Amino acid sequence: MPFELLVALRYLREGRTQTTLILTGIGVGVGVIIFLSALITGLQRSLVARTLGTQAHVVVRPREEMPRVLAPPDPGAARVTQVERPAQRIRSIVQWQRAQAEIARLPGVVATAPTIAGPAIAVRGDGASAVTVRGIDPASYGRIVDLGAFLRAGRLELDGFHAVIGAELARYLGLSVGDRFRLRVSGSAAADTGTGEPAGGDGVYTVSGILDLGNRDLNQRWVFVALRASQSLFGLEGGVSTIEVTVAGIYDAERLAGAITRRTGLVADSWMRTNEQLLTALRSQSASSRTIQTFVGLAVALGIASVLAVSVVQKAREIGILRATGTSRRQVLRIFLLQGAILGLLGSAVGIALGAALGLLFARLARNPDGSATFPVALGAVLYLRSAALAVGVGVAAALLPARRAAGVEPARIIRAG
Numbered sequence: 122m123p124f125e126l127l128v129a130l131r132y133l134r135e136g137r138t139q140t141t142l143i144l145t146g147i148g149v150g151v152g153v154i155i156f157l158s159a160l161i162t163g164l165q166r167s168l169v170a171r172t173l174g175t176q177a178h179v180v181v182r183p184r185e186e187m188p189r190v191l192a193p194p195d196p197g198a199a200r201v202t203q204v205e206r207p208a209q210r211i212r213s214i215v216q217w218q219r220a221q222a223e224i225a226r227l228p229g230v231v232a233t234a235p236t237i238a239g240p241a242i243a244v245r246g247d248g249a250s251a252v253t254v255r256g257i258d259p260a261s262y263g264r265i266v267d268l269g270a271f272l273r274a275g276r277l278e279l280d281g282f283h284a285v286i287g288a289e290l291a292r293y294l295g296l297s298v299g300d301r302f303r304l305r306v307s308g309s310a311a312a313d314t315g316t317g318e319p320a321g322g323d324g325v326y327t328v329s330g331i332l333d334l335g336n337r338d339l340n341q342r343w344v345f346v347a348l349r350a351s352q353s354l355f356g357l358e359g360g361v362s363t364i365e366v367t368v369a370g371i372y373d374a375e376r377l378a379g380a381i382t383r384r385t386g387l388v389a390d391s392w393m394r395t396n397e398q399l400l401t402a403l404r405s406q407s408a409s410s411r412t413i414q415t416f417v418g419l420a421v422a423l424g425i426a427s428v429l430a431v432s433v434v435q436k437a438r439e440i441g442i443l444r445a446t447g448t449s450r451r452q453v454l455r456i457f458l459l460q461g462a463i464l465g466l467l468g469s470a471v472g473i474a475l476g477a478a479l480g481l482l483f484a485r486l487a488r489n490p491d492g493s494a495t496f497p498v499a500l501g502a503v504l505y506l507r508s509a510a511l512a513v514g515v516g517v518a519a520a521l522l523p524a525r526r527a528a529g530v531e532p533a534r535i536i537r538a539g
Contacts, residue, residue, distance in 0.1 A: 125452055128443075129459040132432060143428045144468050150421040151472020151512050154414050156479045158504055161410045163497035165403050169371060172399055173392060175334050177234075177265050177365035178374045181224065181381055181389045183214050211239045213360025220385045221364050227384070229369050229377050232264035235361040237351040243286075243344060245294040245302040252290065252344045254304060256351020256361075265365045268332065268345070274298050275330035279347040284326040287340030288333045300328050304344065306354055322354035418511065422519040425464055429457055429523035440527050450528040457524035458517055465516025469509040476508070 133140045214220055217235060225233050237256035242249055259279055263269070268285070269277050275298035277285060284304075286296065296302060306322040326346065334340055352358055366389075368377050374391035381389040393400050433440070440453060480498040487495040 125455040126459055128456045129463060132456070133460060133463065136428075136432060136435070139428050139431065140464070143424050143464055144471060146424045147421050147464060147468025147512060147516075148471030148475055150417045151469050151508050152475030152479060153472075154417055154511070155473060155476025155500075155504060155508050156483075157413055158410055158508075159476070159480045159498045159500045160483070160496060161406050162504075163499040165406060166499055167497050168399060168403065171335060172396055173371065175266055175271075175336065175339060176392060178368045178371060179366040179378045179381065179389055179391050180395075181214070181220070181364040181366065181385070181387050182362060183212050184386075184388050211237070211355045211357060211362050213357050213362060214364065214387065217361050217364065220387060223384055224364060224366060224381055227377060227380055229373055230366055231369050232261070232367045234258065234261040234265045234365045235348065235363075236262065236365055237348065237355060237357060237360075237362045239306065239351075239355050239362065241344070241354070242305045242307075243290065243294060243302055244305060245296060245300070248294045250290060250293055250341070252304075253342045254306075254344050254346060254351055254354065256346055256348045256354075258348045262365070265367050271332045271334050273331050273333045275328065278329040279345060279350075281347070282324060282326050282350060283329040283347070285330040285332055285345040286328055287343050288331055289337055289340035290342070290344070291328070291331050293341065296328050296331075298328055298331065301325055302328070304346075304354060322356060324350070324354055326350075414511070418515050421468075421512065422515045425461055425516050425519035426522060428464075429460060429520050430526070432460070433457070433523050433527045441531075444531075454524045454528040457527050458520050461516035461518075461520025461524075462513050463516075465513035466509065468516070469512035472512065473505050473508065477505075 221233050221235060224230060235258065237254075239254055241252055241254045243252045257279070259268075259277060272285075273288060275285070279285065284302075291297065294302060303323065303325050326344075332340070332343070332345075334343065346354070348361070352360065355362075364387075366377070366381070368374050371392070375393045378389035378391040378394070381387065443453065444450075477500055480500050483496065484498045489495050
């Protein structure tokens with residue numbers, strides 16, 4: 122065993138009471154860091170999963186038609202210039218196959234899916250409800266949103282005139298699997314047929330499945346049909362109104378949205394823009410976690426520094442003897458730095474056990490009616506290693522000042538003073 126390590130362990134054993142107290146303090150500090158970090162990370166993951174579980178990371182669509190300025194018939198007449206905003210009906214992305222291929226080639230893009238989304242009225246008997254029809258290709262859209270995970274009844278069958286609807290819409294219209302309802306698209310929502318007049322669509326669909334998307338509004342509004350059926354419904358033969366994109370890193374979505382806009386000239390909205398309040402909440406949680414870790418780290422550092430400073434005073438004579446017998450300043454410095462590292466390492470082991478136990482206990486006690494954890498806790502090896510490294514680093518940093526003081530001890534003066 123190296124000489125410096127042997128002496129460091131001996132000093133820690135001799136001051137058992139102080140060592141136990143500081144280890145307890147470090148353990149509690151690390152335990153708090155692990156518990157709060159796991160709780161906040163788990164909440165963030167849950168929020169992101171619930172938000173992005175039903176939507177694409179980036180949605181690409183054509184640019185809106187610009188307002189037209191209506192000039193007066195007589196240029197010399199004194200009239201107020203009128204600006205008429207065109208009807209914002211469903212429009213297809215020009216050469217969408219080419220745009221989809223260009224988007225798919227961007228680094229960081231995992232999957233793309235052509236879709237159509239537009240307003241309609243779902244009618245059954247005397248009941249009617251405003252809905253959003255989403256025309257999808259199940260094979261490609263399944264890489265964007267796993268609808269099968271939300272299926273509560275029936276099958277995810279969209280061929281022909283089959284539709285998958287939300288649970289709230291099914292309840293409102295009294296629909297179950299196998300029942301039929303009518304979808305009506307108003308003329309203003311349908312695409313321009315080329316004659317200058319938009320044509321509304323109408324079709325009868327059979328419910329093949331019922332979804333519970335975990336959101337009451339989405340369960341009330343969303344109706345999924347086949348992409349080809351929605352093209353006929355909205356008068357977009359062979360076209361699509363949106364291209365939905367999934368990216369590898371969710372926080373890279375805004376950057377990739379900008380790259381998509383520059384490459385294709387289309388409008389690309391990322392989830393970070395459409396969910397700005399959620400993003401602000403996530404950043405606030407991360408900032409609060411870092412603030413707590415900083416103050417806990419300072420408390421641990423002060424505790425270690427104070428214990429080692431007292432140890433330097435208590436062991437001043439022994440340090441002087443060590444220096445007189447040939448121990449170098451660097452060796453004395455290493456002795457106290459090793460004490461800080463040992464305290465940090467042992468304290469982090471205690472803290473990891475404490476933090477993990479608190480996290481698991483909290484997750485077990487706080488349960489939803491369905492048995493899932495109310496507050497999911499994200500425990501893992503990365504968190505443990507990061508916390509241990511933080512504790513050891515703080516321990517060494519806190520030991521630096523007492524170590525320099527010990528290394529500066531003059532042996533002759535200390536031994537003469539008794």
